[in-house]
Amino acid sequence: MFASAVNLIALVYVCSLHPAFGQDCPNRQEIQGMLKQVQKLLSAHEASCLQSLRNLRKKINLLQSGTGKQTAKSTNSTCPKLDAPINGRKLGKSHGVGHEVHFLCDPGYEIVGSESRVCQESLTWTGQQPTCRDFNECASSPCLNGGTCVDEVNQFSCVCAKGWAGETCQSPVPTFFITTTNTSAGSTLAASTLPAATTGAYVRPSRCTIVQGTTHCTCEPGYTISGRDSYSCTDIDECELFHNGPAGKLCLHKCVNTPGGYRCSCPAGYNVTRDGRSCKDIDECATRQNNCTNDQMCVNTYGGFQCVRVDCPKIPHATYVKTSPMRCERTPCPLDNKACSQTPTSFSYHYLAVVSNLSAPRVMFRVSALRQLGDTLRFTLLGGRQARRHFTVQRSDRQTGQLMLVSPVQGPTTLEAEVEMSELERRVQLGRYITKITMFVSQYEF
Template identity: 25%
Template structure:
């Protein structure tokens, strides 16, 4: 027998275990397929699988997310919280529910609200108007609360402070207060709303530092006879980095070492006949070349005319250097320096206009501040006022915090790549995000803005992509977008670029 053998009075009898059937030979046991014979006990939604001596019922549909199939063929809930497979993180509490879990925010203190990921975020009571500050007080937000302080609603940007009368913003002199960041050996120079560090300048012999310490200028040795020592009968001619002695008419040139000396003098000149008599100064005796015809010399065509920066004007027996309108002729060296009509009050701008000095002239610019802006004392900067009383606070906050106006005077045919303007962040934080872009007046892509580091400060510069040919004027807006402390702020520098017709 395959399974069970039983001894009876009539002989041996074979039998099979449950789930099997005895074959016709009365010895062999074969499996009963309950699934085929439909003798199983599977319910609707289950499928029958035959096994040796039995069967199993398997669910047609899986248990789904949040459940697991047990060996009892049932679906049990998975406790994600206990198994630490939730994604609530440290800021949220995990609570298990059937088939899933729930992240519940931990309670935040007063003055904070819970964000989408369970963090406690400070409530800005000042922007939401949820403060209790009285009229005449200004709300200042703090972490978890706010303060009411007695001060004007006018706020000043970095580099400025409220004046004593509380009506305007005045420049902070970082150099006098010692709040600058200039390194040892550098000179702090205060500017409107900021400062700059001037490194010591080293000049070559014959030159000296300029008054603003930005460049080297020529020393005019001709101003001091003790320096040039050209002597009688000679005139001193200043040249870049040095000087030379030239003999006057009627003197002959001699050399004593490296020095130029002039001897002999004309003592009788007849300009009407264009003739002269040469003789010795001491004896009065005429020289053998008496009554030779004098030849008029055009100094402008010679090396002497090269000292004139703008134009040389020849005259009988001499020459002079001239400058275009708007420039002054510097004595001795023929240099033309721009006249600052704005500082010297030689302009004709009205009271409502701002004078911008240019190379060889000036421009009168009407600067008006938009609504909700206050003009600072220097008339070139507009600062957004407090948005507390604004009808639409959200739109007010999105306005630029500051609009500043800048005068940029450029010589004719300025080379491409020349830096025209630099804009720096007063302070920098590691998580700052900032962008510089030209948002107005650059339709022909003549200018470009890019990020730069200047004196370890985050900065942006504007430069020309092509040669600037004058005379021509441009008005370009450089916009700074700064993301700091979870907020975006916008600053605009309006650049008035005046390209001169002169080099």
């Protein structure tokens, strides 16, 4: 179209300069018609160019808009911020995909909801937002024999009714009758306490009655008539007498004989449970009864605690940074650095507290892939002879491997195991992920 307009203009220009062309040149009226035709052609061409420009601007705007959204998505690829529950704490600051956040409650409170939450690819958190609920120590009515329970921070106390004592009002209070009544031998019934031998914590006077001249003596609960002196009561050693009774030992750890009774004691780091027989672990981390520094994390164990500090490994050709309290990830590798790409992609650290002599086989930990890029996942147990003596790795499903305890462990001791999850595509390694599990095995089993 543009070439036709140029030809018409050239013809008009030549005829105006060389009138000698004569009848080969158009007349004035024909020239005006030609010019109008040229004007129409140029207008149509201009309109076509303007429309092309508009279409080009729309495509550029669409590209810019798409690029902006992609940039916004890449910069905002984190889950919403999570707040610590009231009367509790939050562990973990990273909100990126695959990262974990943990929650703890203050002493005297119990967690309701998810203790740990993971940021998913959908930029939502797993589980439910936890809350810390006041733990009512008196909910199970631990005080016996009419005692009144008083709820305290992480414990309870009992106000006992008259005649009862002990942590849960389980022991009767001895009542002594030190009276003398003169009575004839023919009396049918009279109360009397005969002269007793020297008394002490483990010796009490007996309570005697004379019936038709015959003396009958009885002792308080927890005492028995002495073989040498029928007027004295000696303490019964329940710990020795009922050491292996039909219902089992009186105490699951240690029995301590007391005047007229007994009590159960626990090793350091444990408290006696409400039934008075068993032992429960003291959570030194939750009650802040520990000496861990600010750069350490307190891990509660059975009978104690451990202060641990997670430092990222130093490996040649790679650099690792901490992305959460328990995770280190490798920084991006240069394209030409093959040695860097073959190092582990991430290291995760987990700590478990277990009792001595756990039965086996038993699943201790599971490792799973949040998302799978390749076509194969391979799980391998790393570590030395000790780890292979007690552990093995099995696959539970296509994306999950589990660390199995295969032989019981006698405490106290510490065991370490490493599980490697390798991601492959057509047998070519895409990434390696190391999970380090540390088990603190207690000395006692309850």
